[in-house]
Amino acid sequence: MSIRVFVVDDHRLFLAGVRAELGERFDLVGEAVDVDEATEAITRLAPEVALVDVHMPGGGGTAVVRAVAASRPEVKFLALSVSDAAEDVIAMIRAGARGYVTKSIGPDDLAEAVRRVHAGDAVFSPRLAGFVLDAFAAATPADLDPDLDRLTDREREVLRQIARGYAYKQVARRLGISVKTVESHVSAVLRKLQLSNRHELTRWATERRII
Amino acid sequence: MASSRAPQARRLPAALARLGLPRRAAEGAVSGVAAGVAYRLGIPADVARAGFITLAFAGGVGLAAYGLTWLLSRPAAADEPPRALAPAQRAGLALGFLGLLLVLRELGVWFGDQVVWPVGFVAFGVAAMWSRRPAGRQDLFAQISGGHGGPTAARLAVGALLIVGGVALFLSSVDVLAGLGQVMLAALIGGAGLAMVFGPWVWRLAADLGRERRERIRSEERAAMAAHLHDSVLQTLSLIQRSADPREMVVLARGQERALRAWLFGGEPAGGGRLRAALQAAAARVEADHRVPVEVVATGDDPEVDESLQALIQAAGEAITNAAKHSGASAVSVYAEAAEGRVEVWVSDQGTGFDPATVAPDRRGIAESIIARLRRVGGRAEVTSEPGEGTEVRLSLGGGS
Numbered sequence: 001m002s003i004r005v006f007v008v009d010d011h012r013l014f015l016a017g018v019r020a021e022l023g024e025r026f027d028l029v030g031e032a033v034d035v036d037e038a039t040e041a042i043t044r045l046a047p048e049v050a051l052v053d054v055h056m057p058g059g060g061g062t063a064v065v066r067a068v069a070a071s072r073p074e075v076k077f078l079a080l081s082v083s084d085a086a087e088d089v090i091a092m093i094r095a096g097a098r099g100y101v102t103k104s105i106g107p108d109d110l111a112e113a114v115r116r117v118h119a120g121d122a123v124f125s126p127r128l129a130g131f132v133l134d135a136f137a138a139a140t141p142a143d144l145d146p147d148l149d150r151l152t153d154r155e156r157e158v159l160r161q162i163a164r165g166y167a168y169k170q171v172a173r174r175l176g177i178s179v180k181t182v183e184s185h186v187s188a189v190l191r192k193l194q195l196s197n198r199h200e201l202t203r204w205a206t207e208r209r210i211i
Numbered sequence: 212m213a214s215s216r217a218p219q220a221r222r223l224p225a226a227l228a229r230l231g232l233p234r235r236a237a238e239g240a241v242s243g244v245a246a247g248v249a250y251r252l253g254i255p256a257d258v259a260r261a262g263f264i265t266l267a268f269a270g271g272v273g274l275a276a277y278g279l280t281w282l283l284s285r286p287a288a289a290d291e292p293p294r295a296l297a298p299a300q301r302a303g304l305a306l307g308f309l310g311l312l313l314v315l316r317e318l319g320v321w322f323g324d325q326v327v328w329p330v331g332f333v334a335f336g337v338a339a340m341w342s343r344r345p346a347g348r349q350d351l352f353a354q355i356s357g358g359h360g361g362p363t364a365a366r367l368a369v370g371a372l373l374i375v376g377g378v379a380l381f382l383s384s385v386d387v388l389a390g391l392g393q394v395m396l397a398a399l400i401g402g403a404g405l406a407m408v409f410g411p412w413v414w415r416l417a418a419d420l421g422r423e424r425r426e427r428i429r430s431e432e433r434a435a436m437a438a439h440l441h442d443s444v445l446q447t448l449s450l451i452q453r454s455a456d457p458r459e460m461v462v463l464a465r466g467q468e469r470a471l472r473a474w475l476f477g478g479e480p481a482g483g484g485r486l487r488a489a490l491q492a493a494a495a496r497v498e499a500d501h502r503v504p505v506e507v508v509a510t511g512d513d514p515e516v517d518e519s520l521q522a523l524i525q526a527a528g529e530a531i532t533n534a535a536k537h538s539g540a541s542a543v544s545v546y547a548e549a550a551e552g553r554v555e556v557w558v559s560d561q562g563t564g565f566d567p568a569t570v571a572p573d574r575r576g577i578a579e580s581i582i583a584r585l586r587r588v589g590g591r592a593e594v595t596s597e598p599g600e601g602t603e604v605r606l607s608l609g610g611g612s
Binding site: 102104106126127129130133134137160163164165166170 | 504506508509510511541542543544546548550557559560561603
């Protein structure tokens, strides 16, 4: 029973590439090249995982994630981008995507990311880990919830390892913890990223357009 | 009246600040008072110290003056080179000081001729022999040869004369030796003989020390240049040797020529500026040269690239090149963290790795380009690797790395 995957990207060349890479490992149920088409098809087909390009005409990936989330909360989104812009990536995560990978990711890593998102875990690329470390770096204001607005030391350490390019398995070995623990740390960070009210998060992401 | 005095008391420090009597703790022997006065007067600090010491024996006036000056002065750092005095001004200053001493003597604020004069002679003699030239831009040679100029021959002679005179004065005044004249003559002749015997040897020793220092500076420069050439020209040459495509060879050679020209004639090539941009540029160079993707992730501050940070970036570039060339990994990760004046950069790959213990010591790559280069600017580099486990190079700078 392979995972049902939907791919949204406005570059047909990239769609063809993903089809070739993932076609044998997953059940590719459909593709779309713009926001409206994607929203309609995902709502109708209800795939388990949707790969969504961050930059697209008609509102971008965020619009797709928001539009689908209302009717199909069970669809899990993985953001794909060549973009380095922190604001886009953070916006995508806050809209509800469970992970972010760059398009330069290899086929094996992409397949692994899809499985991980399907299993309910979060997928952080090195770059996203760096963004998140920066976003949570500023001192926590007193009026915010420390449970949501601050990273624990362990979460920070896990993110730093991911930022250095290590996969979850290697992070686990390097820190002497289990892969399951790494996954739960990353999921906790994702939750904080999505639910935190600290406005630095958005402001910071807007201020920093390029890394 | 108390109401009108209070504002005056508050105005007083401001007035003193305008007076501008600085206290230069960094250069001072005790608290920087004498150094500050010397700076103000344009004389060597040791001469001012000698003045204070001499006055201290004139009924303690020197101690009082020192304390008062300390109270009236404010701490200051060296901001501008001290002004230089004309010889006539120096003479005037010296005569003024002498006059002050005579007045004090006349007033009876005086510990006695047999104490004050010898102390004064010896103090000024020592100051003349040891005082350094004020550190300004006027003496380029003194800066090159190691900061401050040493005493000149004339100053040495005057200083020695003053010291000998002071000691003789003291000895004669306390009547230790009645027939001092003959002893002094004997001492003078003996001293001259010693100078003739050991003079050339001392002279040669000083010259040797200077040569050694210049040699060391030159060899450090040579090492820095060798490291740079290893990173750039030698790498490109090895790439050209491995390349079969003539077009690519031309591209490589031209790029290297540009970089080398920029380094030789105009400092570092453009693309520096700040840490992130510089790391990206280094990564881009390796990507272009070795066709291995390099991902750079940076968090925290983005400091301006200074000389030591430049060394760290070059070391990072070397580490990235090594990873791209030798590890066989499909990608190289660079992660930088900068905060509170501390910069750390990790370069990791998940390639074949190696056993650091088996690397030949004459391999310049890691030893010279990475570890020694960072050590030269006070940073640290650690290389962690195991066969089959990839390699991680950690570079750090600042914050007690």
